[in-house]
Amino acid sequence: MSRTSRVALAVGAAGQLVLLGLLSLAAGLGLIGWVAGVVYSTVVITALYRSGVYKLGPADYVTLARATLVGCVTAMVADTVNQPPPMVLFVIVASIALALDAVDGKVARRTGTSSPLGARFDMEVDAFLILVLSVFVAQSHGVWVLAIGLMRYVYVAAGWAMPWLRGSLPVSIVAKTVAALQGVILVVAASGLLPPAVSFGLVALALAALAWSFGHSVRYLYRARDLRGVARPRAITVRNHREHNLGTVLFRKSSPRLP
DSSP states (O other): OOOOHHHHHHHHHHHHHHHHHHHHHHOOOOOHHHHHHHHHHHHHHHHHTTTOOSSSOOHHHHHHHHHHHEEEEEEEHGGGGTOOHHHHHHHHHHHHHHTTHHHHHHHHHTTOOOOOOHHHHHHHHHHHHHHHHHHHHHHHHHHGGHHHHHHHHHHHHHHHHHHGGGGGOOOOOHHHHHHHHHHHHHHHHHHHHHHHHHHHHHHHHHHHHHHHHHHHHHHHHHTTOOOSSSSSOOOHHHHHHHOOHIIIIIIOOOOOOOO
16 A cells, blocks of 8 residues: 555554544543543554555545444444533534545546445445434434445345346436435434434334335345346446435445456
């Protein structure tokens, strides 16, 4: 890896420690939160360093910055075993992390620096944020909420046993919209601003929509599994993938490899 990229990773690791330190001052982040944040950051930095990519692109730097915010969300959620996080701070950090998902794709497009690593990095950060948010909301709404965060990982695991699940899928605006709403709804539910019944209903609706989209994808791939010598639907390219929102992250690129 180039010296510039190594420096960027070092800055990212240092930035994560600084943010965790600020959380300690502002929110009294405890030991468990620190451990969760540091472990998360270590895994991210190590995975990028060992990726074999020579140089990170501008969009990757944006995703790295977003990853540090996800590390803060992870730390606050882990620390709930001791104390609830300051809700205003939690919602702000999680909302910024979600909003930045639209930035790295635009940067990749405008700079012409899309890459398989960037697409995968973007995907994993988004998916993990949804998982962490679902863990937090599950504490007040019930363990069933975890299905929102775990669905993508179950999909990937199923692809190991059933390779046809790793096939390409056509772009779907509906699927992208459904999946993009998961993070928004989870943050709203976490904020506690809505009456419990309304919040419960929104999360249940989000899960139902996500399950429908997941089922639609599985059915499409199952029907196409035995096709040979037939023109395949237009697959999502790396460039398109960086431009897509969370819907692509959870479903359209759930495969551990790019098509």
